[in-house]
Amino acid sequence: MTIDHTHAPELTSWVESANGHADFPVQNLPLGIFAPSGGTPRPGVAIGDMILDLTGVAALLPDAVAPALTGTTLNALFALPVADRVALRRAVSRLLSDDADQAIVAPMLHCADECTMHLPAAIGDYTDFYVGIHHANNVGRQFRPDQPLLPNYKWVPIGYHGRASSVRPSGVPVIRPKGQRKPPQADVPDYGPSRRLDYELEMGVWIGRGNALGEPIAIGEAGEHIAGLSLLNDWSARDFQAWEYQPLGPFLAKNFHTSVSPWVVTAEALAPFRIAQPPRPEGDPRPLPYLWDEGDQARGALAIELEVHLSTAAMRKAGTAPHRLSHGLASNMYWTIAQIVTHHASNGCNLMPGDLLGTGTISAADDSGFGSLLEISRGGSQPVMLPGGETRAFLEDGDEVVLTARASADGYVPIGFGACRADIQPART
């Protein structure tokens, strides 16, 4: 989508809290599924501190879009052509910025604080990639000191299938998983609560229109299949992972819970924040032709800053502000989102509207922006010092992890993603 008046920095909303809002000014208009207090889940748009009920204003929206807004998920909306999503964005932008619509639209607003957020879509399949190259290097060094990056890494956008059923929206607590643990010094494994529970900072990609089984997606058309982005926390039990992951990859180390921020920041909203993919280091191979598109290289990355904050139960009790664990850039991805979508479908695998892709953990090159405790604590050997004197090598019960993100570009109003947060609850006995 080209940049249009919906992105104009001078645009304001009659919803006062939207103007200057860190996440949801009128230039954002993210899509989600919310339930008002006592109500059923329905599609909505975040605007400032409020949520616009799209079903309540359906009569004011384009005819092509309104039928897709009647359900309890966004799958039908995601399945529509991009042009319909653009038309929806323009209509909602007008409703929320033009004072003339205030009288009719205002009754359809709900205080976000009084609503429950649900997953934006029924997720058919969830796939997690591994395109944060600094993370791959850092973790690879711990698991395989002699060969951190395997020979395929710079040719193949490495990914694997994850578990769709255990994806939960921000706010749902994570129960510490039990599983097989075999520390290097132990002769045999045992079964018990993870001792090395970690988070992973990722972006989530929501698939829009799908492709038929057997029909790959050309790299130049990948953008048409991307509905938008969220934040994603790929909770990981490192002790289970080290023991189970060979030869078929992570399984129980990951599939006990995945958190996503509930608002889908649309591809349209992100248009002003597209930037050039950072050039590959000298000597790295040029991607194979099916993964290469000049337009994608020119503007396939995103100017998004990512942050991770941690607060412990003791910190919250003492009123201590959350501790920032990291601060990095979404552009620390070796492959673009278009490349991972095209690679995923390159064998004819059919992506479906509402499928979720994780980018893989996004770490910066230096320790100011590591996307996991595994990296920050060097495999647990160098615990983080927290305000108040506590330390953390891995997560403890009561800890809360909060991911946030903000897209910004000169001349545009920055937009945010809302939080992806969850706290750790003790293992079930």
Next chain:
Amino acid sequence: MTIDHTHAPELTSWVESANGHADFPVQNLPLGIFAPSGGTPRPGVAIGDMILDLTGVAALLPDAVAPALTGTTLNALFALPVADRVALRRAVSRLLSDDADQAIVAPMLHCADECTMHLPAAIGDYTDFYVGIHHANNVGRQFRPDQPLLPNYKWVPIGYHGRASSVRPSGVPVIRPKGQRKPPQADVPDYGPSRRLDYELEMGVWIGRGNALGEPIAIGEAGEHIAGLSLLNDWSARDFQAWEYQPLGPFLAKNFHTSVSPWVVTAEALAPFRIAQPPRPEGDPRPLPYLWDEGDQARGALAIELEVHLSTAAMRKAGTAPHRLSHGLASNMYWTIAQIVTHHASNGCNLMPGDLLGTGTISAADDSGFGSLLEISRGGSQPVMLPGGETRAFLEDGDEVVLTARASADGYVPIGFGACRADIQPART
């Protein structure tokens, strides 16, 4: 379920083709979703050469079950307690064996040849295991000659997530996938049609009742979560797999297509064919307590014979009978089905009704029963001789692979699974 009169060997059906039927005598009564010619998909039961429309006889079925038979999938039926599925089996058995019901039930029968089979359930998540120990040994030897079985194999029922969206019922052709291929002698990969396309003989396990996120399934209760079994072909592009699978496991090598036989042979139907799990070889570790149940060891394996047949386009043209590639036993599994279900949920991962688990390729200890061409042809180096003079190291376009299975036990009428078949179509240009 205990064995009851529905398994009685003297029981016959007034549907004549059922009596002596290799797959679907009245002792089987597998569940599936079929569409009569020109009709919509609906639940049915295979009986001989016919299919009983369950929606058409719903008024004659137990009240607890009938509401679960109104949709186009079996998910709602699978979600019911085992007792309801048992009640359904008993009611259907009576309808099809008691002549008194013939007049009212016969109009609800359809010729199977004139029906289209659909997937039995909307598959939320598909997980593939790796519990065929001879296969793991054979393949491990090719990928890692120094260490065919990794140290975790005898402790952990190894599994990984697969792709739910590309599972198709028997009969849907497989389009040869394209992907990254890097033969050992090549310096760099290229992208093109797989040159090492293979099948994998597996059993598919359909999950019945699910478990809540965070709540493991005790090994003694795993059986209550298993609706039934099908055959499963985990089509595999070995060239893609060798290049992509490290460090996160198989991805595009597998997710382009998975075939299942469309009839779910229920856990109830299989009750007479339960046998003791073969004892672990001397020196192997005893499973951890969460995976160990004496009852499961005593009757957690199944007396099922498995066969794979191949026919090429030339063979079919010449009228040559399909060539049997292998013949083995389902008991060549190192872990029981209960163990894989319990392991899957042991970290709190929530299984859902209609989820599909693959056992992993089931190979015999010797070359009479290898479950893949990769094993039969020793990685492609020893092609199979076929009738008519053709050879196959891997699958060629036009080849058809047919999986079949038969459960038998002294004193019981054997039951079958119906075929899991598909042919290979050329890669899309």
